[in-house]
Amino acid sequence: MTVPEIEARDIPSGGFLLDVREQGEWVAGHAPEAVHIPMSEIQTRLDEVPAGRTVYVVCRVGGRSFQVAAWLNQLGREAVNVDGGMQSWEQQKLPMVSETGQSPFIA
Template sequence: MFPEILPEEVERLLQEHKNICVLDVREAGEVAAGKIPGAMHLPLGQVLTRAKELDPDKEYIVVCRSGNRSSLACEWLTEKGLKVKNMTGGMNGWTGAAE
C-alpha cells in the first residue's frame, strides 16, 4: 500500500518551497487545461514503460483528475520500488495555483 496526501497539504508544501516532485498522470488534453506548477507530466498509459525515468531516491506525489488513475499509478510505481503518495481527490480537489 502507499500513503495518501490531501491537496491542501501539497499546496502548503509548494508554498513553503519544499522540494517535492509532483507527477501528473492525466492525459495531455487535461493537463493543457491546467496543472500544478512544476508538475511532471507522465500519462497513465506510459507510467510502466517510462518508470525508469523517475528517480528512485525521490518521493513523488501522484495526481490525476479525481484520484483514481493516480491510485493505480501509485500501485504500479510502488511495485517498481518507487516512493509515492497519492493526492486524494485529484485536481478536482485542487484550489491552488495552476499553470
C-alpha cells in the same frame, strides 16, 4: 494494497509531483511544478520518475493516480496518491497554469 494518500495542500514545497492525466487534461490546467507522464506511458517512461525520493501522484479525481502509485510502490518506489486529484487542487485554490494561454481549468 494500501497506498499512502495526502491532501494537495499538504504536498511539501519542492516535492516531485507526477501528473498522470492525458494530454488534453494536462493542457487545460495543471500544477506549475508538475511533471507530466500520462498513465498510458508510465511503464515506458519509468526512468523519468526519480527513484530516490517520494513521488506525489495526481490525476483528475484520484483513481488513476492511486493505480500508478500502487504500481510504483510495488516496484520499490515511494509513491503517495494525491487525494481528490486536481479537482481537489482546484477547490483548494492552489496555483494552476494552462498550456493554452487561457485561464486554467480541470478538464
